[in-house]
Amino acid sequence: MTNVLSHEKGGHATSSCMSRRNFLILGGASVTVLGLLGATGTALANAPELVMSSYARKVVGKVSALKAGEAVEFSYPTDDIQNILVKLGEEAGGGVGEERDIVAFNTVCPHMGGIMDAGTFKASHSVLGPCPLHLSTFDLTKHGMVVSGHSTESLPQIVLAIEGDDIVATGVMGLFYGYSRNPSGA
Ligand code: FES
Numbered sequence: 001m002t003n004v005l006s007h008e009k010g011g012h013a014t015s016s017c018m019s020r021r022n023f024l025i026l027g028g029a030s031v032t033v034l035g036l037l038g039a040t041g042t043a044l045a046n047a048p049e050l051v052m053s054s055y056a057r058k059v060v061g062k063v064s065a066l067k068a069g070e071a072v073e074f075s076y077p078t079d080d081i082q083n084i085l086v087k088l089g090e091e092a093g094g095g096v097g098e099e100r101d102i103v104a105f106n107t108v109c110p111h112m113g114g115i116m117d118a119g120t121f122k123a124s125h126s127v128l129g130p131c132p133l134h135l136s137t138f139d140l141t142k143h144g145m146v147v148s149g150h151s152t153e154s155l156p157q158i159v160l161a162i163e164g165d166d167i168v169a170t171g172v173m174g175l176f177y178g179y180s181r182n183p184s185g186a
Pocket of ligand 1: 109110111112113114131132133134135136149150151
């Protein structure tokens with residue numbers, strides 16, 4: 001298995017209002033770019049399109065079956081995009097469930113596409129990492145922000161909702177590595 005993904009696909013992305021959370025997810029480099037562009041209508045109208053994509057809802061797990069500290073892999077929004085679902089045991093940004101501690105993230109490093117997986121999750125610190133290529137590590141309680149390493153961007157976060165016992169994916173906050181726009185749904 002290669003540790004680097006390199007592909008380019010067109011796709012559909014929908015936009016929503018820029019929020020503080022979006023700024024956190026964009027990361028320092030992207031915020032700097034926005035600052036250079038200036039707060040023009042065009043710049044702000046285009047910026048959210050880079051970070052929020054909506055897809056068909058998909059059940060990715062059951063609340064009753066999810067154990068704290070154990071990551072479960074799932075594909076979304078297409079079969080070739082891998083993510084982890086995890087109950088952190090502490091409240092997290094974007095977390096769902098009674099304790100707001102259930103989150104999901106894409107597992108491809110936004111730096112240069114290093115592949116991480118459920119085994120890369122460290123429950124003791126609620127982080128994903130280190131990435132096998134340049135050791136970036138991401139805080140899953142803070143929208144996947146970089147804790148250390150070369151990455152300047154956060155991990156794409158899968159947007160979740162709870163419907164009864166179902167954990168449902170509804171979209172993605174962030175841009176998948178290797179894509180100029182997030183892919184169309186399956
Ligand atoms: S590819 Fe992950 S830190 Fe460089």
